[in-house]
Amino acid sequence: MLEFYKTFEDGITKKIDAPQHGCWISAIAPTQQEIDYLINEIGVLPEFVKASLDEEESSHIDYDDDEAQTLVIVDYPNADEDDAADENTLLYTTLPLGVVIMKGYIVTICLYDNLNIEDMAKGRIRGMNTDMKTRFLLLLLLKIAQRFLIYLRQIDRVSSRTEKRLHQSMRNQELIQMLGLEKSLVYFSTSLKTDEVTLNKIMRGKLIKLYEEDQDLLEDVLIEIHQAIEMCNIYSNILSGTMDAFASVISNNLNIVMKVLTVITIVMAIPNIIFSFYGMNVNGFDGTMWWIPALIAIVACIIATLIFKKKDMFH
Known part of the structure; x- marks a missing residue:
């Protein structure tokens, strides 16, 4: 699905029918025809599109001097929708999101629909402007970091409820849920560390031009990422200790x-x-x-x- 958005002089971002200079192009699970359009009509490098659609791709920055294009791939958290009917059986993973900064456009490419892109498209992000590519990227990264924090708090709540049920019964369901949460925290920890490395590269200002007014925003993103990493480590240690304790209790x-x-x-x-x-x-x-x-x-x-x-x- 290809959609085009542009921020107008009144500061409101609206959906447009065709790409214009300074617009944002959102590609979610694009078809082969849409991929060809991005490559042939918009001019996005084929390897950038391929990397953005690779589910195993880790967070990094790539730059092409000839085409003056920069690819930023960042991992964002995702709740497994198959088990979303019961919050107590939620599993969490991370998926890549590609952001291509090029002359005239900023393009986001991802395999699945996600809340971060949805919030950007619906204008829920204050200060967003499709003409300001660096600010757009930093606002998206800030939203992803905040989403990590939200999901980490959800994991903590689910873990606490599961632990209370484990005090009353020793069923396999609760143990499997605890194991799933522990695995989710491993995914989060790995992705957050790679996102931190990517942010540090952005902070150097060599691959992406940084403006003075965006420094505070970049610092906010780094603070949120560091907080998420600390929370992830704390919850992972607590959950690991709890699993060991309950293994001893069961024995x-x-x-x-x-x-x-x-x-x-x-x-x-x-x-x-x-x-x-x-x-x-x-x-x-x-x-x-x-x-x-x-x-x-x-x-x-x-x-x-x-x-x-x-x-x-x-x-």
Whole structure:
């Protein structure tokens, strides 16, 4: 899907029918025909388009001197929509978003629709101007950094709820959810570190021209990224410690269950042993005296139960 947006003199960004000088071109999951249009009509380098549509591409900056084009690929967080019906089973991943800065246009290319592009398209970002390419890029990066923080807080809330349920039951569902959250934090941590490297390259001002009025905005983006990295590390350590603790709890609970079952088995084996002796061919026992071994078995069971209870073997 190709869409064109332009910020007019009144500061309002509107959707336009065809590309104009100073407009923003948004390409979301483009078809082959749309890819050809970007390459042949707009002039985007084929390798830049290919890199932006590679799901495994990591965050980096690339520059082409001949065409005077700069490609910035940044990872943004994404909630797995397949499990979005239940927030307690949400899984999070990261996906690449390509931003091509070229003469006359700024182009964003991504594989899937995402909230960051949607917010930009609907004018929810204050100060956005499609003519100011550097500011546009920094505002998009700031939005992505803030999205990381939002999802990290969601992960923390889901983790806390899952932990409370784990106190009451030891089902596989809760453990799988905790494992999924831990994996999500690994994705976030890796992507945030590569995004930080990309931002540091932008800050040098060699590949992307930085204006004096954008310095504060760039610093804000770096602060948000650093905060997200710190939060990610903290939540990852907490979740890892929680998983280890619950692994120990589950193992301990299993040992307790086995101990109780062993004690019950021993107590129930006492009557069987006594009546086995009574069932042997032994002279002197009359059939009318059946209550004697029964009484002995009952007394022996009670004594064994009291001994085990005193040693706290039923807990």
